[in-house]
Amino acid sequence: MEDTYRHKGMRNQLVKQIAHKGISDEKVLEAVRAVPRHFFFDSAFTEHAYDDKPFPIGSGQTISQPFTVAFQTQLLEVQPGDKILEIGTGSGYQAAILAAMRARVYTIERHRDLYKKSQQIIDKMGFKRIQFFLGDGYEGKEAYSPYDKIIITCGAPFMPEKVLDQLKPGGYIVAPIGEGSIQEMQRWEKQKDGEFVKSSYGNFSFVPMIKGKH
Template identity: 55%
Template sequence: MRKYEDTYQHKGLRKKLVDLLKEKGITDEKVLDAINNIPRHYFLDSAFDKIAYEDRAFPIAADQTISQPYTVAYQTQLLQVRKNDKVLEIGTGSVYQSTVLAEMGAWVYTIERQKKLYDLQKEYFFRSRYPNIKFFFGDGFEGLPTFAPFDKIIITAAAPFIPPKLVQQLKTGGLMVIPVDEGENQRMLRLTKQADGTVTEEAFEEFSFVPMLTGKNRN
């Protein structure tokens, strides 16, 4: 059984990471506080313990990755999270992004298509601390119509197009943050849903994500 410890050294490394994120342009204090409060090394294999606070992605199970902290902070800042927002997350992965949202007071409904990763969430260390995270095994392109509408939607994989069913599940005035395009890099978009059901787009920096795939993978 893994022993979890959050030492003064870990806290010091987190503080340095937060300072770096500020230097890179992250200004939302709630986002920075959440990242400062969450021990990222808990979400990685213990082999990465000493380097968990470097600003880079790391491999996790099922050939997926835990996103670079800057990417997590950037997407979360664009999402403009408010306490009690109902947020749909596509791509649970390591649960780190979900935890950042939950720490900020959002109600998080997170979908994972990889059964291996979904099953690992049963060992999620902070399950009792964040009862505001609900886990689902499913196809991200389908969303969660039963629980819609959502105030915010965040996609943590490279979408080949904007999924229409996710737009339908967004509240009028709601925001969706999504990296779009096939290929090596994706444009980070923020969509705002209008009263007539259409969306307006804002384009931001380019990032590189693993692809968003349809269906469920039970392997």
Template identity: 55%
Template sequence: MRRSYIDDYKQKGLRKQLVDGIRAKGITDENVLNAIGNIPRHFFLDNAFEGIAYEDRAFPIGEGQTISQPYTVAYQTQLLEVKPMEKILEIGTGSAYQACVLAELKANVFTIERQRKLFEHNKQFSFLSKYRTIRFFYGDGYEGLPTYAPFDKVLVTAAAPSIPTKLLQQLKIGGKMVIPVGEKDVQRMLRITKVGETEYNTETFDDFSFVPMLSGKNG
């Protein structure tokens, strides 16, 4: 994958237009909007996409995965209500764009990718060295990272057929999980708050379409 790492006035202008468009769609958290405005999305894509990198849509990144639509990234991040220094588990690193948004919000990010090629690619992606608060793991997202639990927040960036029990167990009491749930082409976005050791409150939000969350590791 060939990428451009030049962030010129044209790209910054397109990024501002993208942020304005996301704001117009209903994202109100200025910290989230600023984070998206700070990250050169075209760095995460092949040069073939450079001219359209700031359109508000998903693009393929290989291994059957996509970089999410910026509005979707903003929507999930806003629901997560990120606070500085929180410990966040992300399921599905993908391009690492979402992880960088969380890092821009000063979170400590633990992100898991099951596709070895994407995991290895991110290890070589020089731009990510800017974000010292992101830790990358190769593994099964359904298992989470019990060694590093509990987490303040969990963010799932793939469609789960049901809510993974092990991820709920790795939340702190008072912690939140944002996850798209559904087995068909459209999933419902949920925010689950852990209110006791085995007690949870679930809020239901809008419909989205994500790639499926798969178990195991793909070498």
């Protein structure tokens, strides 16, 4: 895997695009600038890596649009050392962005092929702050809970109760919620009494969150 001056220049252009669309958190923009997105693409498709568009990665899944990754990450308000649960590893790109922001990432993928492939890519990139799990995202990962932040990167028909239970008071969960092809991006903040305050941030389109593992 090679990261050339050309790739870095394309990333700089991508950062300008997503900043123009409303991403203002400098730490998020720096992570997008730092992580080579083309590493997550098969070599035949690397020319698409810095388009601000989603792209198929196999198993019926996509690598999310860079703006969407940055938007969800910005809503998380990531701090160095945060313990973050990600549901839906996919390509591994979102996990790499979080790790580049010095978070500790626990990421779950239900598709065995993607689970293996994303680990191989991340290992080659040298990230040490990411732990991978094959499993059902609706169950979360209770063994490592509670988490400072949780991110769901697939369209959930509802907010999973078990996942909510694994969030620390004061923490955020960011997820696209809704049935069908369009979901509403939501952020739920857990209060000290265990109740949640919910905010909405517009409509997005994600592949569906499915129970079980494959």
